[in-house]
Amino acid sequence: xxxxxxxxxxxxxxxxxxxxxxxxxxxxxxxxxxxxxxxxxxxxxxxxxxxxxxxxxxxxxxxxxxxxxxxxxxxxxxxxxxxxxxxxxxxxxxxxxxxxxxxxxxxxxxxxxxxxxxxxxxxxxxxxxxxxxxxxxxxxxxxxxxxxxxxxxxxxxxxxxxxxxxxxxxxxxxxxxxxxxxxxxxxxxxxxxxxxxxxxxxxxxxxxxxxxxxxxxxxxxxxxxxxxxxxxxxxxxxxxxxxxxxxxxxxxxxxxxxxxxxxxxxxxxxxxxxxxxxxxxxxxxxxxxxxxxxxxxxxxxxxxxxxxxxxxxxxxxxxxxxxxxxxxxxxxxxxxxxxxxxxx
Amino acid sequence: xxxxxxxxxxxxxxxxxxxxxxxxxxxxxxxxxxxxxxxxxxxxxxxxxxxxxxxxxxxxxxxxxxxxxxxxxxxxxxxxxxxxxxxxxxxxxxxxxxxxxxxxxxxxxxxxxxxxxxxxxxxxxxxxxxxxxxxxxxxxxxxxxxxxxxxxxxxxxxxxxxxxxxxxxxxxxxxxxxxxxxxxxxxxxxxxxxxxxxxxxxxxxxxxxxxxxxxxxxxxxxxxxxxxxxxxxxxxxxxxxxxxxxxxxxxxxxxxxxxxxxxxxxxxxxxxxxxxxxxxxxxxxxx
Numbered sequence: 001x002x003x004x005x006x007x008x009x010x011x012x013x014x015x016x017x018x019x020x021x022x023x024x025x026x027x028x029x030x031x032x033x034x035x036x037x038x039x040x041x042x043x044x045x046x047x048x049x050x051x052x053x054x055x056x057x058x059x060x061x062x063x064x065x066x067x068x069x070x071x072x073x074x075x076x077x078x079x080x081x082x083x084x085x086x087x088x089x090x091x092x093x094x095x096x097x098x099x100x101x102x103x104x105x106x107x108x109x110x111x112x113x114x115x116x117x118x119x120x121x122x123x124x125x126x127x128x129x130x131x132x133x134x135x136x137x138x139x140x141x142x143x144x145x146x147x148x149x150x151x152x153x154x155x156x157x158x159x160x161x162x163x164x165x166x167x168x169x170x171x172x173x174x175x176x177x178x179x180x181x182x183x184x185x186x187x188x189x190x191x192x193x194x195x196x197x198x199x200x201x202x203x204x205x206x207x208x209x210x211x212x213x214x215x216x217x218x219x220x221x222x223x224x225x226x227x228x229x230x231x232x233x234x235x236x237x238x239x240x241x242x243x244x245x246x247x248x249x250x251x252x253x254x255x256x257x258x259x260x261x262x263x264x265x266x267x268x269x270x271x272x273x274x275x276x277x278x279x280x281x282x283x284x285x286x287x288x289x290x291x292x293x294x295x296x297x298x299x300x301x302x303x304x305x306x307x308x309x310x311x312x313x314x315x316x317x318x319x320x321x322x323x324x325x326x327x328x329x330x331x332x333x334x335x336x337x338x339x340x341x342x343x344x
Numbered sequence: 345x346x347x348x349x350x351x352x353x354x355x356x357x358x359x360x361x362x363x364x365x366x367x368x369x370x371x372x373x374x375x376x377x378x379x380x381x382x383x384x385x386x387x388x389x390x391x392x393x394x395x396x397x398x399x400x401x402x403x404x405x406x407x408x409x410x411x412x413x414x415x416x417x418x419x420x421x422x423x424x425x426x427x428x429x430x431x432x433x434x435x436x437x438x439x440x441x442x443x444x445x446x447x448x449x450x451x452x453x454x455x456x457x458x459x460x461x462x463x464x465x466x467x468x469x470x471x472x473x474x475x476x477x478x479x480x481x482x483x484x485x486x487x488x489x490x491x492x493x494x495x496x497x498x499x500x501x502x503x504x505x506x507x508x509x510x511x512x513x514x515x516x517x518x519x520x521x522x523x524x525x526x527x528x529x530x531x532x533x534x535x536x537x538x539x540x541x542x543x544x545x546x547x548x549x550x551x552x553x554x555x556x557x558x559x560x561x562x563x564x565x566x567x568x569x570x571x572x573x574x575x576x577x578x579x580x581x582x583x584x585x586x587x588x589x590x591x592x593x594x595x596x597x598x599x600x601x602x603x604x605x606x607x608x609x610x611x612x613x614x615x616x617x618x619x620x621x622x623x624x625x626x627x628x629x630x631x
Contacts, residue, residue, distance in 0.1 A: 053523055074529035086524040090542045090624045100528035103538070135624035155528065 003027040008059035034206035041212040079152030087136040094132040100155040260310040264336035277338030289332030401598040418559030421498030429506025459564025489571030502555030509551030545621040553614035
């Protein structure tokens with residue numbers, strides 16, 4: 001199922017404040033897209049808009065080429081999983097899952113036996129066949145999560161929208177359910193859009209990441225492209241730990257304000273600029289500079305961490321190999337593998 | 345060689361509340377003196393002059409009529425209050441119309457106004473010369489001084505019970521649950537019937553139970569508008585007062601006993617019904 005948004009703007013109710021600002025986005029059929037960004041970036045608002053839950057909006061929102069509100073809800077083929085699951089507390093798990101089928105008009109509703117069959121099938125799929133008669137309040141967070149997913153899948157949607165579905169789960173369950181979801185996406189030929197504030201999770205599960213900031217889409221690309229050519233400093237900072245070195249571009253060279261950091265050649269327009277660099281891409285050259293380095297406790301992913309002390313501030317870098325004590329003296333810092341961003 | 349000493353640490357049972365026995369004692373004393381004792385007295389008093397007098401008192405046609413009037417009118421009033429109260433709570437919580445704060449405060453008025461004042465106000469309004477009463481009498485509808493008047497008074501008295509019992513549940517009802525039902529294809533009516541109403545049911549039942557109990561026992565606001573004709577528009581609490589004025593204590597206590605028994609039965613019925621509609625909504629551990 002493909003989704004097209006053009007010039008899509010949404011206002012806060014009863015005000016002219018923009019929650020979504022001029023969104024343009026295309027989601028291809030059968031792709032797995034993650035909406036990422038800090039809280040308040042408009043991720044959930046955008047997801048709800050795609051589901052047809054929003055008002056006060058203008059612009060184009062097409063689902064398979066048709067404006068969303070032109071189709072009755074039952075025919076839209078959208079499954080939505082809410083952040084807090086939004087299960088019906090007074091219904092058993094089985095009735096929750098069957099709800100979308102139970103409310104179909106009589107002419108299109110499957111007979112009770114087929115509904116029952118479908119529920120059993122879905123309970124098997126979410127690996128909770130023994131919990132058909134339980135009530136939502138008796139389930140754990142992970143189980144509720146899966147029931148909410150089964151409920152969304154019962155009517156056979158082709159578009160699955162998930163709002164921070166892993167938010168309340170512990171890391172181990174998170175990873176499991178993530179893999180399982182990716183699997184499901186492939187098996188059922190779904191188009192999936194997921195909202196998360198965790199960029200690692202997004203990179204792990206999605207094909208395309210849509211980075212959002214203050215109601216706008218900053219960049220939409222796959223994770224390799226985002227890493228290689230981040231559109232703005234924000235994208236780069238959001239996607240991982242970043243060190244910042246302000247400086248000046250002059251005559252084909254970038255000259256950092258920090259005296260202990262080595263200038264490097266860079267062709268560009270002269271003026272103020274900033275280099276953003278991942279801590280592991282910083283190179284330390286011993287015995288050529290004035291900065292000193294302290295060993296820090298190793299980071300959990302097996303990298304060696306060092307604290308670099310310069311006259312204009314301290315920062316931490318990582319290295320895959322251990323540096324000898326000679327290499328830690330009078331170092332010079334090289335940042336030529338970073339990204340240069342012009343300052344506005 | 346030193347003798348080996350072993351110290352056994354005995355776990356002492358501690359209650360979370362300080363002075364547990366004191367607070368338990370006070371609670372029991374309080375419930376006993378103020379609630380249980382008078383009710384027990386009421387259970388025993390009717391048999392004071394022997395079972396014969398009591399049974400004789402129970403076979404009083406006027407009393408039967410008064411009880412019938414009280415219970416039918418209370419039931420009718422609750423049935424009228426139910427949709428109105430639901431609508432009122434819904435409007436206050438969901439739409440917050442201009443002036444909703446004023447309306448919100450006014451809902452509690454029947455609680456706050458002395459019942460006699462309510463009675464006089466209603467009698468004036470619905471009486472043959474009142475604003476509404478004069479209009480309705482042109483249509484041949486006699487509202488005041490008839491059972492209809494009793495229903496009007498009890499509807500007025502019972503409404504806040506319904507509104508106040510469902511309002512908090514409605515207020516805390518998560519919006520996303522309703523949206524989930526919408527996205528799963530449920531129509532407005534289906535969302536109301538399948539999602540909202542079952543969630544509200546326990547609170548709705550409590551409200552109905554309270555309003556009904558209050559209606560059966562209501563005296564002050566009813567007597568001014570009821571007309572109080574024996575066998576026709578005389579309520580049971582009024583008959584108790586009449587019997588007392590006649591120094592007919594057997595008659596008075598027998599009515600009181602019947603009211604008490606029926607009230608208890610209603611309480612049990614409501615709480616049973618509540619439990620049966622609360623599946624999934626109330627955790628088994630009571631949390």
